[in-house]
Amino acid sequence: MMTGWIAVIGGAAGTVALFLAATALYRRTRLFLLHPVLVTITTIILLLLIAGIPYEQYNRGGRLISLFLEPAVVALGLPLYRQWPAIRRQARAILMALVIGSIAGIVTAAGLALALAATPEVVLSLAPRSVTAPIAIGISEATGGVPALAAAVAIASGILGAIIGPPLLRIAGIRSPTAFGLALGAASHGIGTARALEEGEAEGAAAGLSIALMGAVTAALLPLIVAGLFALFALPG
């Protein structure tokens, strides 16, 4: 099928071309709201909606790109190794920050949803917001959330954190490269890590480590914390 192949190549090449154009625009303007990931995703969604093309058809080409996502996560082992001496020296501070961050992430995400009277399925899909999408899917499956919603929420958090994260951290006076990377990795996972790598290798390595540790700590603590929150909100009055 000749036309099928053209659509596949077109989807992939179009995505790359749009991303490169968005990156050039971002470099020129330096406006944080024009983050290339946000601009490219929004443009493609609008184009697909206008042209009436279903996501599945676009993704036959898109898959050629996201295929490299998993090898890229493995590749984060390289900056992690290169930055290991610095990371090892700060092991205690890193663990403390991420355990506190993991608990705060679960409590704020699930607690606010409960306070706003969301259904249990929605609460359980929001609770693993601070972990990367594939881990969020696994956790929500185990606890009774909606895996697709958990993945959507994790990706949306990734985009949001990558955009507002760097300016927010600068305003808050966070200058340590490790703290910067850990925060971006914890709040916005893979997309945040990509953003952290733009700052430097120390930031990128910390962000990659943050994804792994946040995933492990959150998977371990989440069931207990969420059960506690449900009990608290079930109390009368």
Place this chain on the structure above:
Amino acid sequence: MPRIASYALSLLVLLAFLGIGRLISTLFGLPIPGSVIGMILLAVALGAGIVRERWVAATSELLLRYLALLFVPPGVGLMLYFGLLQEAWVAIGVSVVVSTIVVLLLVGSVHQRLEKQ
């Protein structure tokens, strides 16, 4: 080593670690995906000298330079969940925005404070 060969070799090494990571994740029924386990194992193998940096550098550096691009197709996939997100958009919106900001600032400031001590 010719450039094409160093890209091929480094891609193979990454895929091997991805495979091992997936195997461990499945065998032990871990909630952590194979790619994340592969990342930790790659760092350990580099540290132990089992894998040399130049065996993985070419493809790793290429993929990490364009990491953000790789998230575009799954990000476009958000359009599949517009209906689902719309059903409880206030709760979802508030929860995502507040929780993202809290985690960012808390992790950053706690680490920076402890690091200084």
